[in-house]
Amino acid sequence: MKILLDCGAGALHRLAQFGLPWHDVTHVIVSHFHPDHWGELPMLVYALKYTTVPPRTDPLVVLGPPGVVRLVKKLAEGYGPWLLDPGFPIGILDVRDREPFPLDGDVSLETFPVPHTPESVALSLTAPEGRLVYTGDTGPSRDLARWASGADLLLAECSLPADQAIDIHLTPEQAGELARDAGVRRLVLTHFYPPVETSDPARAAGARFKGGAIAAARDGDRFTIGGGGK
Ligand SMILES: [Zn+2]
Numbered sequence: 001m002k003i004l005l006d007c008g009a010g011a012l013h014r015l016a017q018f019g020l021p022w023h024d025v026t027h028v029i030v031s032h033f034h035p036d037h038w039g040e041l042p043m044l045v046y047a048l049k050y051t052t053v054p055p056r057t058d059p060l061v062v063l064g065p066p067g068v069v070r071l072v073k074k075l076a077e078g079y080g081p082w083l084l085d086p087g088f089p090i091g092i093l094d095v096r097d098r099e100p101f102p103l104d105g106d107v108s109l110e111t112f113p114v115p116h117t118p119e120s121v122a123l124s125l126t127a128p129e130g131r132l133v134y135t136g137d138t139g140p141s142r143d144l145a146r147w148a149s150g151a152d153l154l155l156a157e158c159s160l161p162a163d164q165a166i167d168i169h170l171t172p173e174q175a176g177e178l179a180r181d182a183g184v185r186r187l188v189l190t191h192f193y194p195p196v197e198t199s200d201p202a203r204a205a206g207a208r209f210k211g212g213a214i215a216a217a218r219d220g221d222r223f224t225i226g227g228g229g230k
């Protein structure tokens with residue numbers, strides 16, 4: 001099983017550039033409907049349709065909050081019917097939040113509503129090796145901290161610097177507070193707008209998540225859960 005959490009602009013080229021087996025993706029899980037989180041999904045399906053040798057027969061499963069089925073059907077009105085019938089089975093499912101959704105015998109997905117857009121959810125994957133929580137896009141949320149409690153790795157957005165804080169995104173400091181309040185083992189920061197990208201978000205988050213393991217993710221970084229190390 002190979003899972004993509006969101007599939008924004010540039011994702012496909014980056015996967016190829018870093019030598020990751022994007023042909024073998026089995027699941028795409030969408031956190032919300034802003035295009036920086038799904039924009040390359042049609043390109044992924046198109047590439048799987050035309051560049052897989054021999055032709056793909058394995059199904060592709062697309063999961064997201066309620067409305068993702070409608071979103072992909074609407075996209076197919078513009079892109080073409082191949083998006084829903086690419087020559088291999090494609091299953092698109094709305095996932096209800098706060099209910100474990102088994103992806104196979106070992107790995108379970110759960111989603112949790114977050115303050116960003118009405119449909120936005122954070123994503124949790126639990127496997128025998130441990131638990132990954134990805135915030136998607138979110139504002140500060142005590143409920144999210146409780147739900148993420150004890151995660152082995154928290155992949156948290158931090159879009160904006162503290163002097164531009166808004167209710168529907170996190171600052172690095174707020175991402176640090178989320179990691180602290182949830183008591184996670186490791187915090188990985190992502191989703192930087194330029195003012196954050198050109199600063200030192202790990203340091204800012206570290207001021208609130210003292211002593212915690214923190215990394216500011218760069219494209220191509222790899223993190224392992226359960227095996228130790230990066
Ligand atoms: Zn968003």
Ligand SMILES: [Zn+2]
Nearest residue numbers: 034036037137
């Ligand atoms: Zn976003």
